[in-house]
Amino acid sequence: MRATVIHAARDIRVEEVPDPVLSTGADAIVRVVAACVCGSDLWPYRGVTPTDEPQRIGHEFVGIVEAVGVDVHTVRPGDFVIAPFYVCDGTCANCLNGVSTSCLTGGWWGSDDRFGGFADGGQGEYVRVPLADGTLAVVPGPVADDEVAGLLTLSDVMGTGHHAAVSAGVGAGDSVAVVGDGAVGLCAIIAAKRLGATTIIAMSRHPERQALAREFGATHVVEERGDDGVAAVRELTGGIGADRVLECVGTKESMDQALRSTRPGGMVGYVGVPNGGPELPIRQMFGRNVGVNGGVAPVRGYIEELLPDVRSGVIQPGRVFDLVLPLAEAAEAYAAMDERRAVKVMLRP
Amino acid sequence: MRATVIHAARDIRVEEVPDPVLSTGADAIVRVVAACVCGSDLWPYRGVTPTDEPQRIGHEFVGIVEAVGVDVHTVRPGDFVIAPFYVCDGTCANCLNGVSTSCLTGGWWGSDDRFGGFADGGQGEYVRVPLADGTLAVVPGPVADDEVAGLLTLSDVMGTGHHAAVSAGVGAGDSVAVVGDGAVGLCAIIAAKRLGATTIIAMSRHPERQALAREFGATHVVEERGDDGVAAVRELTGGIGADRVLECVGTKESMDQALRSTRPGGMVGYVGVPNGGPELPIRQMFGRNVGVNGGVAPVRGYIEELLPDVRSGVIQPGRVFDLVLPLAEAAEAYAAMDERRAVKVMLRP
Structure with a gap:
């Protein structure tokens, strides 16, 4: 599949990477419908944080579940899901306290997790999602394409x-x-x-x-x-x-x-x-x-509360996206945000 | 009257000072029934904050109202009152928000106020109380002597x-x-x-x-x-x-x-x-x-809430006083707290 890789400051490439596979029973494979660039992605882009070796990037995405491991119960193939900008189990003491960003077993996109190895970055065609039951929020029923922007904000900025x-x-x-x-x-x-x-x-x-x-x-x-x-x-x-x-x-x-x-x-x-x-x-x-x-926002726990207002149009956070580009143009997406030509850029694989 | 004056680090004296007078219509004169030494009084005592000239000291006291100015309406001569560790009007925007320590017209004991000149320190026989309606909390009915310790904690430490x-x-x-x-x-x-x-x-x-x-x-x-x-x-x-x-x-x-x-x-x-x-x-x-x-605790606003539980004995904060001394022995009160021989010392004029 294709995914976004940062090689160095201001060197963003979309390239072929291994297809993700179910490596634990708690995993899901999600086909990305839309991803986006976060303000914090600009830190490595600008060289504020160093990039020593090529690294997968991106942590905000929505998509369709393609496959799930045998231990996944709340997410099924075909579901439209929102992924928060981190991985969490939803069951540990911190998750139950509403602080899933401090999940005792969770982790971060684009890095190794403690279970199944590498968790893909979000700016790609597919993502292996560890701890899928805890991490992913299912959006019920059919999802219209004009809903995607609003739903995508629930992965990070709206939450x-x-x-x-x-x-x-x-x-x-x-x-x-x-x-x-x-x-x-x-x-x-x-x-x-x-x-x-x-x-x-x-x-x-x-x-x-x-x-x-x-x-x-x-x-x-x-x-x-x-x-x-x-x-x-x-x-x-x-x-x-x-x-x-x-x-x-x-x-x-x-x-x-x-x-x-x-x-x-x-x-x-x-x-x-x-x-x-x-x-x-x-x-x-x-x-x-x-x-x-x-602090670092535990957005996973806010999705259920905010979802009805996003779907009904009572709130319209999707309007923060003022530029939509194909995944292939990820480099331009970063440049547009870096130069403040865009508030927020959506990438469509 | 006699009052406590700090002359320099570790130099605490009880000496004759001018009797207070009603200098504005909003003033009250309170005869001190009990005062105490605060942990923060130990800062000048220890020389952590400098004492450049002799200064009145003490900001926690309870007492009996002796006289009030013509504009005082909620406090009457004979009332037993609790003074918080600061002066406040009770009517400004910050007081109404529950942050009377940020009162827009208030001030501090033992220093000049913006109305009537000098506000006495609390460790003395009498105190001129500016903005008496806002500052003082009346304790209804007769007050037994064994209630004094608990009531005194409402001036600072319990609140x-x-x-x-x-x-x-x-x-x-x-x-x-x-x-x-x-x-x-x-x-x-x-x-x-x-x-x-x-x-x-x-x-x-x-x-x-x-x-x-x-x-x-x-x-x-x-x-x-x-x-x-x-x-x-x-x-x-x-x-x-x-x-x-x-x-x-x-x-x-x-x-x-x-x-x-x-x-x-x-x-x-x-x-x-x-x-x-x-x-x-x-x-x-x-x-x-x-x-x-x-932050600096707006204790004036807590007195009414805490008073019933103190009077009924449901809570017994007065037990923090483990040493009671006559006002004349104020120097020993400071030494006992400084050397941690006492948790909290009460001074009785």
Whole structure:
């Protein structure tokens, strides 16, 4: 089959790789219907994390189950499935606590797992899925092609934006500021509105993303950053800051923006992968009672909750995809996201 | 009147100072029935924070209202009142959000306020209380002398322990570990039990404090610290760590202990004044979805909730006082706490 392989920074190739096989009874083989490029895929692409040898890449995909091992019970051939960006068993103590990203037996796409050897990356024609019962979420009934984009967001960005909102404790009537206007930030706006926030402030400087943010539920847009950004958020929130702030970037500047934009007693929900620091300023947090909660989003557990609203169109996270390319053009997909020509790129094998 | 003044590190004196007067219509004059020494009072005592000139000290007291200004409506002469460790108006946006420690017009004992000049320290015979309606909580009916200790804890340590538990989100059936066996840590155990925790792990090396911790509700005691302490907590919590960890110290080591003793997806509630750092390790928090919430405890807002359980004896936080001294012996009170000969010292004018 063909799959995407990163050879070095800015060297993305689609090439022939071995077809996956069922190597344990808990495996499934999934034919990928659509995959996508994640902001975190840009780290190796940009050389921020090194690529020492050619490596399979991609961790967000949906597809059709082709075959399952003898121990798989909840997933059957022909099912349309959503794979979260990680592998999990769904039964360990951490999974049962809703933190399947800390699954005691799980693992990551594109690397060896503890059971059957190599788990393919998501940007390919087929994927061997370990722990299929725990990992895959079945989408019932026939799936129309125009549903694919929305369903694909449940593999990562929509669940991750939701995690930011849940971690911050967003509830009815809250004021919420969202730092970051990438796909996750935009999905965080959807999540904040869905959870009842009534003032939603998108911090964005890009006209197209501002427009999408407003369509998703943002009531205000703040273009300023730093002190001016903090002042603008406070002006919109009775002078004290937002009840909840969703940090969807992961840099020093974005976390600082988030902490200072939160009112005393409020909470920052963060899902931006911390990009090398810095550490959190605890005295500033202490004096104002601003909490920080979040992390690598356990999206598998959110799929069932979010799926009905995605299928009914109540929320439309699939609109974050503004470019669709065939798998063969994966290199261009990375370039488009790297150069911010696209918010989020879908790859169709 | 007589009041406690710190002149320099380890130089605590009780001396004659001006009698307080009503300097605004919102003031009350309170005759102190009991005051106490706070762990944070030990910072200037130990010279960790400098004392450049003689300064009034003490911020925890209960007493009888002697006089009120013309604008005071909820407090009357003769009332027995509890003062939180700060001054607040009870009406600003932050107070209404439950974060009265961030009151937009409030202030601190023993320093100038924005209205009537100097607010006395709590360790004296009388105190001028600014913003009396917002600051003081009235204890209804006659107050017996054996109630004083319990009521006095509502000025700080019981409310602060409760804030750690509330900030961590302690709920029914939770496993909770408490880092720190001072008065606040012991009160955090009371709070965790009161909020429904069923496994409560006290991290303590002191036999007397361990015994009190068990009487307050601790189901287990862990004496180990560092890696061994983490391992011991995990062994008691199904291998993954405690649902909630209450950090009641404020040092680098105690926060590290707390973060690592928390299960994935759990929360650290912290009230230990951060002692100069370090900053929080965000990547460690991110990977395990461990949140950090808390800060300077808005105890004024907790008094009404906790008061009935204190008065009925359902909770007995007053037992943290293991030494009672006359005000004249304030210097010995500081020395006893500094040398850990006492958990918490009460001063009676």
